[in-house]
Amino acid sequence: MLPHFHLFCMVTAGIDQGSYQFEKQSFWEHIKVYQDIFRSLFSSDIKVVLxxxxxxxxxxxxxxxxxxxxxxxxxxxxxxxxxxxxxxxxYKGLQFSVII
Incomplete structure (x- = not known):
């Protein structure tokens, strides 16, 4: 049997300064990592679903x-x-899917 998904995990910790500033910045930092991975390894763009x-x-x-x-x-x-x-x-909080 083959697994139907693979797991990759990143964690960022910090304190929000209001208006979800921490969440917004951290989310996009993670998305940029995914972009870099999929562009460099697979020459592929990504779509993100929140x-x-x-x-x-x-x-x-x-x-x-x-x-x-x-x-x-x-x-x-x-x-x-x-x-x-x-x-x-x-899931609690925010869940997102990366689609390639």
């Missing part, structure tokens, strides 16, 4: 701020927001 989860007081606001941060800093990646699955309680 999935809002429970764990933030304003998850929708966080997702919008993440998108705005990427636009403001001219980060070239296709980014979309998936309709939330309110029944899924497995």
């Amino acid at each position: 999935n809002g989860r429970l764990g933030y007081k304003d998850t929708d606001g966080l997702l919008q701020k993440i998108m705005q941060y990427g636009e403001k800093h001219s980060i070239k990646v296709t980014l979309s927001i998936k309709e939330p699955n309110k029944e899924n309680r497995y």
Whole structure:
């Protein structure tokens, strides 16, 4: 049997200074790593799908701020927001998928 997925993990820790500044910056730092990996190894662009989860007081606001941060800093990646699955309680906070 072959696994149906592979796991790669990055962790960033810090303190937010308000307006999700830490989350926005850290998210995009991680996405840039994924971009570099897939461009250099596979000559491929990536798409990112955000999935809002429970764990933030304003998850929708966080997702919008993440998108705005990427636009403001001219980060070239296709980014979309998936309709939330309110029944899924497995993930807390922010979940995203990288599609190549």
